[in-house]
Amino acid sequence: MRQLEVPFNGDHWQRLESALDAEAGSAIASSKEAAFDAIISGKLENFSSDIEVPDWNRMQAALDQAGIPNKVFDTEVKSKVARINPAYQASHWELLAERLRREKAVKESLFKNKVAEFTILILLLLNFYQYFPDFHPIQSLPISPKTIEENQELKNPPPVYTPTTQNVDKPLAQVPVQKEKENEAAIATTIFTPTMQVVVAEDMPTDNRLFIPPTLNSIAVNGVSSQLSIQQLAFGIDGKTGLTITVPEMTRHLDYVGLSNSVFVEVLPSLQPASLATATVPLGCKKCEKAKIPARFRFGMVAHVGGTSAQRSTSVSQILSTSALTQKGNGYGSGFTLGFKYNSLEIETGLVYAAKSYAPNIDDAYERGSGINLKQFKKIELQTVRIPVNLLINYAVLGKGKLHLYVKTGAAMNAILRAQYDIVDTPQASSKLFNNIAASSRLAKIEYNRGLFGGDTFRENRFYTANFGFGAEYYPSPKWSIFFEPEYNHYISNKTRIGPTQDVINSWAISFGVKASFH
Amino acid sequence: MMDITIPYEYGGEQEFINACVRNERWAQKELYEAHYSKMMGVCLRYANCEADALDILHDGFIKVFKNIGQYQVGTSLSAWIRRIMVNTAIDSYRKTVRQRTEDIGEAFEVPSVDADAVSQCTEKEILIAIQQLSPSYRTVFNLNIIEGYPHKEVAELLGITESTSRSNLVKARSKLQEILAGIKEH
Numbered sequence: 001m002r003q004l005e006v007p008f009n010g011d012h013w014q015r016l017e018s019a020l021d022a023e024a025g026s027a028i029a030s031s032k033e034a035a036f037d038a039i040i041s042g043k044l045e046n047f048s049s050d051i052e053v054p055d056w057n058r059m060q061a062a063l064d065q066a067g068i069p070n071k072v073f074d075t076e077v078k079s080k081v082a083r084i085n086p087a088y089q090a091s092h093w094e095l096l097a098e099r100l101r102r103e104k105a106v107k108e109s110l111f112k113n114k115v116a117e118f119t120i121l122i123l124l125l126l127n128f129y130q131y132f133p134d135f136h137p138i139q140s141l142p143i144s145p146k147t148i149e150e151n152q153e154l155k156n157p158p159p160v161y162t163p164t165t166q167n168v169d170k171p172l173a174q175v176p177v178q179k180e181k182e183n184e185a186a187i188a189t190t191i192f193t194p195t196m197q198v199v200v201a202e203d204m205p206t207d208n209r210l211f212i213p214p215t216l217n218s219i220a221v222n223g224v225s226s227q228l229s230i231q232q233l234a235f236g237i238d239g240k241t242g243l244t245i246t247v248p249e250m251t252r253h254l255d256y257v258g259l260s261n262s263v264f265v266e267v268l269p270s271l272q273p274a275s276l277a278t279a280t281v282p283l284g285c286k287k288c289e290k291a292k293i294p295a296r297f298r299f300g301m302v303a304h305v306g307g308t309s310a311q312r313s314t315s316v317s318q319i320l321s322t323s324a325l326t327q328k329g330n331g332y333g334s335g336f337t338l339g340f341k342y343n344s345l346e347i348e349t350g351l352v353y354a355a356k357s358y359a360p361n362i363d364d365a366y367e368r369g370s371g372i373n374l375k376q377f378k379k380i381e382l383q384t385v386r387i388p389v390n391l392l393i394n395y396a397v398l399g400k401g402k403l404h405l406y407v408k409t410g411a412a413m414n415a416i417l418r419a420q421y422d423i424v425d426t427p428q429a430s431s432k433l434f435n436n437i438a439a440s441s442r443l444a445k446i447e448y449n450r451g452l453f454g455g456d457t458f459r460e461n462r463f464y465t466a467n468f469g470f471g472a473e474y475y476p477s478p479k480w481s482i483f484f485e486p487e488y489n490h491y492i493s494n495k496t497r498i499g500p501t502q503d504v505i506n507s508w509a510i511s512f513g514v515k516a517s518f519h
Numbered sequence: 520m521m522d523i524t525i526p527y528e529y530g531g532e533q534e535f536i537n538a539c540v541r542n543e544r545w546a547q548k549e550l551y552e553a554h555y556s557k558m559m560g561v562c563l564r565y566a567n568c569e570a571d572a573l574d575i576l577h578d579g580f581i582k583v584f585k586n587i588g589q590y591q592v593g594t595s596l597s598a599w600i601r602r603i604m605v606n607t608a609i610d611s612y613r614k615t616v617r618q619r620t621e622d623i624g625e626a627f628e629v630p631s632v633d634a635d636a637v638s639q640c641t642e643k644e645i646l647i648a649i650q651q652l653s654p655s656y657r658t659v660f661n662l663n664i665i666e667g668y669p670h671k672e673v674a675e676l677l678g679i680t681e682s683t684s685r686s687n688l689v690k691a692r693s694k695l696q697e698i699l700a701g702i703k704e705h
Contacts (some may be wrong), residue, residue, distance in 0.1 A: 073637055073692060074664045080642045081564060081649070081665055093551055096577045097544065100584070455541035459636040 050359065069291060072261045108418075117300075119336050126299045149483055173200035201352065296517045298346070300337040300483075306509030307331065308324075308356045310380075310498070316359040329358025331507060335385075336517070339392070346392040348410075356507065357381040365428070366438040372428045375441055378421035382498065382505070383451065388412035388467055402476075408469040414459035419498065449498070463496040465503075471511075532592050537589045547584055554597060558604045564649055564661050579607035605666060609645035609676055612658045640699050648698040656691035659684055 072199030213402030308329040362377040396403070449456050471485030491504040500504060538546035559576055565573035582603050590599050638644070649657055658677060662668045663684070668685070671685040677684070 070692060073696070076637045076697070077645055078665055080637075080640070080645050081560075082562065083648055084560040086563065088552060088555050092555070092573060092576075093548055095573070097548070099577060100544075158589060165610070225633045263591070298544075313669050351677065434543070449544070450541065 061361075104453070109118070123299060123301065123516070126516060127508060226337045248339060296341050298337075298339040298341055298348075298515050298517045300339070300350070300513050300515035301334070302337055302350070302352065302511050302513035303332075303334040304352075304354070304487075304509040304511040305330075305332045306507055308358050308505055310358045310503040310505050327358045327360055327503075329356060331356035331509070333509075337513075339515070341394075341517070343514075344394045344396075345404075346394065347392045348392055348408075349388060352386045352388065354380070354384050354386060354507075354509075356384070356505065360503070364438070364441060366441045368427070372437060373425055373426045373429075374428050377421070377423050380498065380503075381422075382416055382418045383418040383453075384414050384416050385413045385506075386414045387463070390467055390469075394473070404473045404475070404481075406465065406471055406473060408485070408487065410467045410470065411492070412465045412467055414463050414465055415458060416449060416451045416463075416498070418453045419449055419461075421448070448502075451494070459496075461496065462490040464505075466492055469511075473515070481515045481517070483511075483513060483515060487511055527638065536590060536592055537682070539584065542584070548701060549584070550587075551580055554600050558600060559599065561601060561604050562608060563646060565605075565612065565658065567650055567654075571611075574584040575608050575611050576604070578611070579604040582607060605662075609658065609662075610653055612677070615654070637696070637699060640703065644699065644702050648695050648702060651698050652691055652694055656687050656694060659687040660695070663688055 061121045087092050178224050218259065251353040310327045310329060331354055333352055333354030335350055336354075337348050337350030339346050339348035357379060359379050360377045364377070366373055388410055389412070390408050390495045392406045392408045393402045394406045449460050452458060452462055467487060467489050469485050469487030471481040471483050471487075488509070489506065491506050497503060529690075535546060539550060553574075558579065559572065562572040562575040562579070563569065566575055579600075583600055590596060640648075649660070652660065655677075659673055660677065662673045670681045670688075672685045673679075674681045676681060678695070679687075
């Protein structure tokens with residue numbers, strides 16, 4: 001390979017020479033082109049054409065012509081689509097009706113659930129305050145130094161004085177009475193015995209006075225595992241021997257003892273003999289006031305079952321050519337009551353739901369086309385709410401006021417939530433069974449209401465009743481009671497009538513439930 | 520318990536509307552029966568199939584029953600119901616279709632339609648063809664051509680641009696013709 005030599009080729013040199021010349025020439029050519037371009041652009045800048053611009057209208061017409069097939073297409077489709085009318089299918093209506101019914105049922109269920117939730121919540125709150133009456137979410141402010149300075153009692157609380165007892169046997173409770181002032185000899189001790197309350201006092205004043213201890217909270221009794229809370233501790237002087245003290249928790253039925261008797265004492269069978277009660281809170285002496293049995297609020301849950309009596313109005317009977325009848329039915333319901341009780345009187349209100357149904361049993365035969373139709377009005381179902389205002393008069397019976405009898409009277413406003421009518425319309429093969437055949441349905445001529453949930457107004461579905469009842473109420477504890485009560489609700493005349501037959505509804509019911517009391 | 524309504528002889532449109540406001544079932548049924556055919560025809564154009572059309576129809580009628588109190592007696596009840604039905608169809612479209620934007624440049628490549636071809640098709644064939652369009656094409660075509668909404672309004676209703684509405688319409692026409700041609704061949 002070192003010895004390899006290629007002979008000279010003249011063609012190769014010519015190619016190289018051409019390439020070299022071309023490279024030199026392009027530089028020269030580009031400069032020539034630039035000069036040429038400059039001349040041309042200079043001449044064109046001043047160029048003005050006298051050629052006529054094409055007419056825009058012709059251009060637009062050309063465009064429109066191109067779009068005509070689209071317009072024809074659109075018009076054709078639109079006209080054919082407009083003629084699409086699917087045949088009616090009855091099954092589709094049934095689907096929609098079912099869907100409407102479901103939506104309505106959901107709304108009603110939601111309403112009932114919310115009412116129940118609210119009622120339970122209220123009851124829970126009331127029960128909470130029943131068992132924790134002293135619960136205060138906001139703590140009371142501490143007594144300021146200025147208040148202490150002004151109030152001598154706070155500054156110099158009187159000492160607790162415990163006198164000796166005399167002539168009592170087997171004391172059950174002993175409560176020291178504080179001596180408040182020098183000129184008042186309110187010094188005593190109270191002893192509860194299994195048979196009677198005996199107070200031994202020294203230097204007792206003779207006028208009747210009640211000594212209400214402001215701060216005595218409980219009495220601890222030996223042999224009883226828990227503290228006995230005191231709702232009211234009232235001291236009454238019996239005019240002879242001195243103070244008597246009653247503890248409502250022990251007496252259990254303070255409320256049901258008449259005020260005319262100033263001695264509020266009862267036997268205490270629940271305490272063991274020879275028990276000793278201790279209290280460390282000083283007791284004060286106040287000006288005599290007649291002891292007031294505390295008024296209390298009461299909350300109750302009630303359920304009822306009963307019957308209805310529907311009376312058809314005369315005017316409707318004339319339209320239907322029927323006699324005025326009274327139809328019987330039945331019903332049930334539940335609700336809650338709120339009452340305010342003072343001594344033996346109680347005012348009560350509440351909200352009670354009721355469902356009633358009865359059968360009007362009206363047959364309406366009328367001509368339809370070439371035949372006869374029978375329209376049977378079979379059943380009415382009503383759902384109502386009632387807001388009563390009643391006055392109850394209580395009478396304590398049996399011992400300790402555990403059982404009460406009461407009479408009740410009042411009035412109520414009722415509203416129809418929903419009214420459903422079961423009406424069947426069937427063609428008849430023969431008219432021989434019917435004596436009275438109308439040219440058209442007489443039931444269709446009568447207005448009737450559907451209830452608040454049916455879209456009616458409140459005024460159209462409101463009616464009033466007068467209420468009468470009597471009952472028995474048993475108190476297992478002062479805070480709780482159960483009751484049983486027959487009652488009657490009589491329709492008070494107004495413009496609201498029920499259904500196409502324009503009925504008035506009287507009803508009776510057996511109610512029962514529980515009530516909770518709180519101050 | 521049966522819940523059968525009483526045919527009630529009412530006096531005029533106002534009484535009928537009042538009965539509908541009170542949710543009286545017989546009045547609602549009469550309203551449904553009276554407008555079923557036209558509205559079902561509307562819903563069939565917006566839906567893929569009869570089942571979807573029925574859902575749109577019933578959704579629309581529920582809105583009608585709820586808002587019947589707002590209808591002004593004396594105006595066209597049919598037009599009022601139709602407007603509600605179209606809005607319901609649009610709502611249905613919005614719930615089920617992901618928005619797509621079309622490249623307007625592609626529209627220029629679509630050839631013009633053959634108007635003569637559609638004149639030979641029956642109403643049912645046209646309906647089938649419309650139902651086979653994609654939801655976005657179908658809805659734009661219905662709103663602009665059948666209902667007569669301008670593109671600007673169609674764009675606002677569907678949440679698209681006006682140019683997208685125009686391009687979807689062009690595509691819809693072309694696709695419709697293609698489907699109709701295919702239907703005719705078979």
